[in-house]
Amino acid sequence: MDDDFKKNALAAGKLAGEALLYGKTLIKPDVKIVDILDSVESFIQEKGGFPAFPSQISVNTIAAHQCSALDDDSIVKESDVIKLDVGVHINGYIGDNALTVNLNNEYKELVEASKKALKNVSTMFTPGTPVGEIGGVIQDTIIDMGFSPVKNLSGHGLGYFNIHTCPSIPNVRLDNSNVLEENMHVACEPFATNGKGAIAEGGSPTVFTLQVPRPVRSPIAREVLQKIKTYDGLPFASRWLEREFGAGKTRLALMELQKNGSLIAHPPLREIGKGMVSQHEHSFIVGDKPIITTKIDDE
Ligand code: CO
Numbered sequence: 001m002d003d004d005f006k007k008n009a010l011a012a013g014k015l016a017g018e019a020l021l022y023g024k025t026l027i028k029p030d031v032k033i034v035d036i037l038d039s040v041e042s043f044i045q046e047k048g049g050f051p052a053f054p055s056q057i058s059v060n061t062i063a064a065h066q067c068s069a070l071d072d073d074s075i076v077k078e079s080d081v082i083k084l085d086v087g088v089h090i091n092g093y094i095g096d097n098a099l100t101v102n103l104n105n106e107y108k109e110l111v112e113a114s115k116k117a118l119k120n121v122s123t124m125f126t127p128g129t130p131v132g133e134i135g136g137v138i139q140d141t142i143i144d145m146g147f148s149p150v151k152n153l154s155g156h157g158l159g160y161f162n163i164h165t166c167p168s169i170p171n172v173r174l175d176n177s178n179v180l181e182e183n184m185h186v187a188c189e190p191f192a193t194n195g196k197g198a199i200a201e202g203g204s205p206t207v208f209t210l211q212v213p214r215p216v217r218s219p220i221a222r223e224v225l226q227k228i229k230t231y232d233g234l235p236f237a238s239r240w241l242e243r244e245f246g247a248g249k250t251r252l253a254l255m256e257l258q259k260n261g262s263l264i265a266h267p268p269l270r271e272i273g274k275g276m277v278s279q280h281e282h283s284f285i286v287g288d289k290p291i292i293t294t295k296i297d298d299e
Helices: 003-026 033-046 108-121 131-144 219-229 238-245 247-259
Strands: 050-059 062-064 082-090 093-101 155-159 162-169 185-188 191-193 199-201 207-210 263-265 269-271 277-279 282-285
Touching: 003 033, 003 050, 003 082, 003 093, 003 282, 033 050, 033 082, 050 093, 050 207, 062 082, 062 191, 062 277, 082 277, 093 108, 093 155, 093 162, 093 185, 093 277, 108 131, 108 191, 108 277, 131 162, 162 185, 207 219, 219 238, 219 247, 238 247, 247 263
Parallel strands: none
Antiparallel strands: 050 062, 050 082, 062 269, 082 093, 093 282, 155 162, 155 185, 185 282, 191 277, 199 269, 207 263
């Protein structure tokens, strides 16, 4: 195995795991969600890593890509089903993990469903395993507990400065020929719901990725684009820019950069049946003895 890859992927996974558990301790009633996200990202940088994507807290029926704007004063409520998703990169190698918290345990079983699904597949990241079989075990586990897997969300390969590469790790049984290979680096993220089992994009995006930097007209957009280039092609939060350039300038710049095709937007992903959604995620290095790079304790 490439030494650089292994050393950095293990370090990124460990820090991502620590940051996730740190973030979990901050999820308490009436705490501002944006403050939790800021604290997790500061924690990552203080320990020598960088966010591989903006830390995200997606609440209730939103499965993913919910990321507070700077002026978002939403707070944690005891009944919320809160997905915390945290990614770290160290020298471009990524660790990605997530967990779900429901403080009053109203949705305890739903939270348990995605957690158990991830646990049940954690020994399957061995060379030659068809990814569709992993999806099958996820699907069966979640259905056995009375819920549905979210079929159009999947895990993904983790590339160098690239959060979503091949192979895709489905959350349902798929009959395709993709098999895992030695030293593949992948994130597996089962999502469970009491809704219809699918998501669609909905709402204003606050997470973006630089695709191709195209020439821009306005000086504001040019200035913001220079900053965006420092994110190394990884996803970023509009909040990071708002802090530096102000909300108005940021909004104008992001609009112009989306219009001219420089940016891809990642809007919130909502369960189409308005179901509650839980998620658990770990990063794995495929091998005869698979390594869970993000595993810190029992989460
Ligand atoms: Co992921």
